Amino acid sequence: MLRRRAATGACLFGAALLLAGCGSTSEGPGSGVAAAGAAGPATIPRERLIGRWGIASFHTEKDRKRTEAQAKAGCSQPYTISKGPTDGVMMHVADDPKPYELRLKGGPGGRNFLGFEAPAGDPQDREILSATDTMLTMRFVDPDANRRYGTFVYVRCGA
Template sequence: MSVRLAVFAFVASIVGANIASAQAVDDLVGKWGLASYWKPEDAAKAPGWAKATCGSPYTITKSSTGNLMIHIADDPAQKEVKLSGKKLVPVDTKVAGGAAKHERTITRFEAGKSFELTWSNPGVGSRYGINVYVKCGK
């Protein structure tokens, strides 16, 4: 493979990853019903619980830098998080307890319909459970 072709392939892979990431960010923006569960046997019920909260939806917006604005653990204000693979990671690494405390993983994702977030920190996860988001509206 020529050097020119190798450079082109490398650049194409980076651009493709950024496009996929930007699309995933857009898929998470919107108004969502939100519920949590702690016991595996409640996982099937949680989407219904989340849908029932659409009268007062949880709103996820896009930040000015193209990331997401979402609540982190123990903070009433939304903070900017970046999507890194399947992880949501706070942009501000100086948040209380450190960024790792607030990291979550997308464990289930159905574009435009629903997704599920699991806290990476077991202590936070034991308090907030597994979060289920269901798209509100049409």
């Protein structure tokens, strides 16, 4: 009787492990936006980013208009986005004073990202929320960087 209960328990345990394996997915650190499927090219041309910009950031939507004015005032000391050595743009990344070449990447649903050579939506990317010839709005994908830096507004200087 004891052997039968042990065998039944072992079978149930094995079945539970087998079912748990069937129900799990292979999503790991690269899941989320980056693993959401094949993405196409960015819908924003690189040339739209190149230039001299005033920058400011906000954390709550109600501060957007004030932040846009602050970004325009920032043209007294503009931030320059230049062409990269290949097909990207030269910009700084979070918590690093050195500029790097970043690439425009198209993501699922027509979303646009800017970052290193990695799938669109990588944690080190910025999502480009809007882009016109005179203004860009971006935020970091990484929740910690986004919490610290907020949403960036870039206003083209001389526009």
